[in-house]
Amino acid sequence: MLDFEEELKNFQPSMEIGNVEDAIGREDLTDMTDLMVELLNNK
Amino acid sequence: MDTGMRNRQISNAYYNVGLEKAKERDLTGAVQVLKKSLRFHKYQTDARNLLGLVYHELGEVGAALAQWIISLNLQEENNLAEGYLKALQNSPGYLDMADQAAKKYNQSLNYARNENEDLAVLLLMRMVEEMPNYVKAQQLLALLYMHHEDYTKAGRCLFQAMKVDRYNPLTQRYMTIAKANTGKAEVEKRKLKNAFSHRQMQDDDIILPPSYKENTGLQSVLNILAGLVMGVVVVFFLVTPTIRDSIVSRYEEEIRQGLELVNQKSLQIDELNRKLEDASEAQQEAESSLETMVNDSGSVISQYQRLAQILQAYRSEDMRTAAQLYVETDFSVLTDGVLDEIGSWVQQDMAANGYPVLEQMGDEAAARGNTDQAVDYYQKSLQINGGNIGAIFKIGMAYKNAGNVDQANEFFGEIIMNHPDSEYAAQAKEQRGF
Numbered sequence: 001m002l003d004f005e006e007e008l009k010n011f012q013p014s015m016e017i018g019n020v021e022d023a024i025g026r027e028d029l030t031d032m033t034d035l036m037v038e039l040l041n042n043k
Numbered sequence: 044m045d046t047g048m049r050n051r052q053i054s055n056a057y058y059n060v061g062l063e064k065a066k067e068r069d070l071t072g073a074v075q076v077l078k079k080s081l082r083f084h085k086y087q088t089d090a091r092n093l094l095g096l097v098y099h100e101l102g103e104v105g106a107a108l109a110q111w112i113i114s115l116n117l118q119e120e121n122n123l124a125e126g127y128l129k130a131l132q133n134s135p136g137y138l139d140m141a142d143q144a145a146k147k148y149n150q151s152l153n154y155a156r157n158e159n160e161d162l163a164v165l166l167l168m169r170m171v172e173e174m175p176n177y178v179k180a181q182q183l184l185a186l187l188y189m190h191h192e193d194y195t196k197a198g199r200c201l202f203q204a205m206k207v208d209r210y211n212p213l214t215q216r217y218m219t220i221a222k223a224n225t226g227k228a229e230v231e232k233r234k235l236k237n238a239f240s241h242r243q244m245q246d247d248d249i250i251l252p253p254s255y256k257e258n259t260g261l262q263s264v265l266n267i268l269a270g271l272v273m274g275v276v277v278v279f280f281l282v283t284p285t286i287r288d289s290i291v292s293r294y295e296e297e298i299r300q301g302l303e304l305v306n307q308k309s310l311q312i313d314e315l316n317r318k319l320e321d322a323s324e325a326q327q328e329a330e331s332s333l334e335t336m337v338n339d340s341g342s343v344i345s346q347y348q349r350l351a352q353i354l355q356a357y358r359s360e361d362m363r364t365a366a367q368l369y370v371e372t373d374f375s376v377l378t379d380g381v382l383d384e385i386g387s388w389v390q391q392d393m394a395a396n397g398y399p400v401l402e403q404m405g406d407e408a409a410a411r412g413n414t415d416q417a418v419d420y421y422q423k424s425l426q427i428n429g430g431n432i433g434a435i436f437k438i439g440m441a442y443k444n445a446g447n448v449d450q451a452n453e454f455f456g457e458i459i460m461n462h463p464d465s466e467y468a469a470q471a472k473e474q475r476g477f
Contacts, residue, residue, distance in 0.1 A: 015105030017142035
C-alpha cells in the first residue's frame, strides 16, 4: 500500500534562513521577454 | 500586439488564477500558477509577493524571504514586500524559530532516510507543535506514523496539513490511506444493528409474568461473594491496566522529552566539535607560521635581527663586521615602511664603502696564506659590487698561489672573455699563459 522508501523521495529539504542568500543568487529570473530578446539578438 | 505586452497579459492571467487558488486554500496549485506568471513576466510584483505569502503560509519561511527580497530588488518603490520583510524582522525570535524548524525538518528527513525513524518522529512531533502549518513536516510525520501503522495519529497530522493546503495531492492520497485503515471500526459499528427481531404476537400466546423468588441468606452471601469477585476482576482487568498505561505514557513522554533534549544537545555538540576542529586547525596553522617566522634562518625575523646587528656594527665603527653581516642579509623581505629608509641607506653605503673593506680582508687572508678565506672575502666583495674586476683577478691569484691552476684559470678566463678592455685583462692573460 505504501512503499516507505519510494514515498520518502517525494520529500525535499527545506530552505534554511542561512541559505536564502545563496538561493537568491541561484534563482533563474529569465522570463519570456528575456528569451525573446535573446532569440532576436541571435538572429 | 507587442510581444512584451502579450507576455504581461498572460502573466497577469496566471496571477489572477493564482490569487483565486490562494483564496480557496489550494496553495500547492497557487504556487504552480504563480511561478508560471513570473516565467512570463518577472516584474509581476504582485505574483512574486503572493508567492512569498503562500510559501510563508506553507511554513517555508526561507523561500518566502527569498521571493520578497527578489521582489524588492526588482521594484524598490511601492512594494508590499518591504512591509512583509519588516514584519518578520520585527517579530522577536520568529526568524530564528523558522530557521530551527527548517533545520529540524531537514534533520528529520535525514534520519528517516537513514532508518532512524524514531528520532525523526521525535524531532517532527515537537516541531509541528510550534509550527502546525508546516505542511511538509506534517506530511512527513504522517508518513512515518503510517509506516508504523499508527493511522490515527497520521490522520491528525494530515488534517492539520489540509487546513492549510486543502487540495495538496500528497496529503489527499495519504488521507485516503489513513481513512481506509482507521474508518473500518466506525463503519462496522454503524453497520451493527440490533440483532433482536420483533415477531407479532398471536392470540393464544401466554404472557408469563416474571416469577418472584425470595432471597435466602445463603443466596445473599453468594451474591455478595460474587460481587466481590466481580469487583476484583474489574479492577484487575480494567482499572489496573489504565493506571499502568497512564504511568507508562507519562514515562514515555518523559523519555521522549529526554531523547529530544539529548538529540538537541547532540546537534549542539556536533556543531561545537566542528568549530573546535576548525579552531584547532587555524591554531596549528598559525603556530606553524610563527615557528617558521621565528626559527627559519631565511625568515623575516632573522633578517630584521641581522639588520639590527649591522646597525650595531656601524655604531661601533666596525665596518668589517657590518660588511660581513650585510652580505648574509636578504633585504628583499625587509618591507616594513619604517625600516625601508634605513635598509636603503645601508645598501647605498655598502655599495660605496663595503666592498673595498671585504676586498682588503681578502688581501690580508691571502697574505697569511689562507686561500679559502681570501676567496671567501673576495666573493663577498663581488656580491656587493659585481663589477670589481680586481676582486676576480685576486681570486684567480689566490688559487694560483695555492697551486690550484685550473680554478685560477677559470677566473682569469672570466676576465679575458668578459672584461677584455679592463686593466686586468693583460695580467690575466699573462698569468694564464695564453
